[in-house]
Amino acid sequence: MITKQNFKKITDYLWEIPKSFRPDMRVPARAYVSEKMLEESFKDKSLEQIVNVSTLPGIQKYALGMPDMHEGYASPIGGVAAINPKEGVISPGVCGYDINCGMRLLKSEHSEKEIKPRLEDLATEIQKEIPSGLGRGRKIKLDISQINKILEQGTHVLLKQGYGENEDVEDCEASGKLDWADASTVSNHAKNRGRGQVGTLGSGNHFLEIQRVEEIFDEKVAENFGLFKDQIVLMIHTGSRGLGHQVCTDYLRTMIPAMYRYKIKVPDREFACVPFNSPEGQTYFAAMAAAANYAWANRYMIAHYIRKAWKRILGERERLELLYDVAHNIIKKEKYVINEKETEVIVHRKGATRAFPPGHPEIPEKYREVGQPVLIPGSMGTASYVLVGQKEGEKAFYSTCHGAGRTMSRRAAVRKISGHRVVRELESKGIIIKCWSMRGIAEEAPMAYKNVDEVVEVVHKAGLSKKVAKLVPSAVIKGE
């Protein structure tokens, strides 16, 4: 059992469990948390799970936990591991089932005052336009050849088909296309699950929000990002839907027996991993990339349908410009200086957002001077944040938090508060809420989550990413 005594305090916002804590640890385990959050973390298995991550073959420097970490399958949500591809492994469990779950933010040209009279109509129209996919799905099911194109070309194929604009591709992480994706590595089961779900929101903590920029923390960066006080913006939170889940399910099925063949021992089967350079590792890496491309295409099409709804209510000349789109469940190759040598590592981020610093070549040119936009959703009805990547973030493999993080089970939330009461409370704050399921609303009640303001404060003070703007919801649109 891990206690506070096992930790070494590095700074007020960084705590370390040394490698000597357990004989199977290959590197220390580090948690970016305040002292109060650290004490809260002992309530679940997230710290033990970071220690488990530190045992993975090939892991470099530290296994990391972000301040929003909570217990996941095998590895925690809010975990980061950078693994040397030559001697190390790749693990679907350290990416998560919802491959490329992530955030997309659209900017309007309007202030809240201008939009308020039409807010209810906008929320209703957006809800009508974007199905959850659990009941009412997309009317058109794509065929397998269309799915294959999305898997290999991501957002690029949608742009070619006339959806969106050049900026929608350019201002997205990896331009919405990982070029090592290979559709042939994705099973027909996964493709079939994906056929009717491009442009669907899903359920659980996924949402669409019409938000208002409540506070600007950094004028210079906000100006570069095109954000201003009281501006109305739209946030999209979803991922690769059933397709991504099936890819993870399929590859766990492949990797569990393969792992025994490679004589790799892990504490939980969900940790299943194989050498990165093995045939199984390479195949999963290509399938994960294909699912990530599908997720970018999903958010891209949701943005398209939001624009349609927006124009229908406000007029054809209305524009919604993309700020950025970034994943928080993904595995990618990145380069870092390790032992004074530039080293390529396989960065696994599960519930953690990439946050590249100013000057990084992989971020769009228009943001290169200030750094990569980082999009952090709050829980339903609470604030969300736009942050920017920092040079100091290198110590965390340029990773930061991804949201608030659950503190209460869904059942406990339903027992504690009714969906109707959550709606009344949000409405009393002037927030419009559109949802098909009252139970879903209760499960996602703000009380079931950590305080996002505290989470963001930690990453800001720890130097992982810097606060740019605080966004508060005006209307929340949920699936089931």
Next chain:
Amino acid sequence: MKKFEILEHKADLKIRAFGRTKEELFLNMLFGMAENQKAEIKSKKKIRRKIKIKSLDFPALLVDFLSEALYLGQVNKEIYFNAKFAKFTEIGIEGELIGQKVKRFGEDIKAVTHHDLDIRQKKDRTWGATVLFDI
């Protein structure tokens, strides 16, 4: 005998199922999963879907069986409360899932996980299993 119960879990759905035999355990876990998909039934007409599963071992077989039911249910918009096994071994199942057409699912069970999976025969010779579902 109780078919299944829901256990507390912070983010997801944890089901403990029971059975006098291994087959009954699998059927009760399938029933527990289906109950928790909270489906709105479209038609009461019985639907049958053939399944054939081969797995690494007995715990993996349970996950693979439930995953296949989840997959077939999602792509065909169906829910399966029952199954008939023509063949049932430690590592393989052949048979059919029995269910109904669905209008909508109230709960999106996205995946069946191996995390903290527990399957065992108890002292009284009955079987029990705990499975965590990603929702």
